[in-house]
Amino acid sequence: MKRLIILTSVALMVTGCDKTKTDTPDKTTPTEVQPVTEHDELTVVEKEDLNSLRTSPIEETANQAEFYLNHLDTSSVQEVRAFIKKGLEEWEAFNSERADPNDPPLPENTEASMEYRIEVKNHVYGSSVVETAYLNLISLSDSIEMDKLIVNRGNCRADYRSGANPITYGNSMRFFLNCDPRNIREVTAVLKDGRQIVMSPQ
Known part of the structure; x- marks a missing residue:
């Protein structure tokens, strides 16, 4: 009988200790959002x-x-x-309102410009006919002062023959070509101020 009472007491104690823990919801106080005030100023x-x-x-x-x-x-x-x-x-x-559509455009700074023309002549020496090729450089600018001429990136020698330097607009400088004129692919003029002009054929 005592044993039964002891077991019953233990059971009651265990039951009392094994209560399910219930979480109570936290009461959160909403925080007030303060308006952001910025100092407005010009950028x-x-x-x-x-x-x-x-x-x-x-x-x-x-x-x-x-x-x-x-x-x-x-x-x-x-x-x-x-x-x-x-x-x-x-x-x-x-x-x-002040702009006149009939006004001419303002002059632009134009770069130095030139073009070339190849001239081939046949010279008769006795019974022989010798073909001679000349390279003429024509100025398309008011004044161009030449320093040197590079033909086919230096693979064709061109010797000066005639023409004033600087070359004025429309005038030319003449060079003798020491290569086949049909193989000319690139003609570059190097000016006194260091600029280079890659020319197109006339």
Whole structure:
């Protein structure tokens, strides 16, 4: 009987200790998201645009740009941005109105230009006919001062014969070719200033 009571007591103790642990939900307090406040100011590009508007051909715009530049700390950023946008648009429209479509294009800096022509002549010496080939360099620029001539990357020798140096526009310099003129593939003029002109045939 005592043994039964002891077993019953042990069983009750085990049952009491084996209670299932229930998790209680954590009560989380939602955190308030604070609005991010940034110091609104003009970008570097916007400041450069504002500075350029000081030279606007529209006097009112130029004066207003000068005022904003001197009072950036106290001026409304949105107001200044609106002014920059409007000022640039007005400047572009002003230039478009002044542009004359009949005006000739501005002259461009043209590079030195030349072309070549191969001339073949037959010379009779007694009973023999000798073929002689000449290379004529024609200037397409106002003045070209030659330093040396390279034919077929140095594989064909060309000896000077006649012509003034510098070569003026439309004039030529003549060289004697010591190779078969039918094999000429590349003619390069090296100028006094170091520039090289790869010529095309005339």
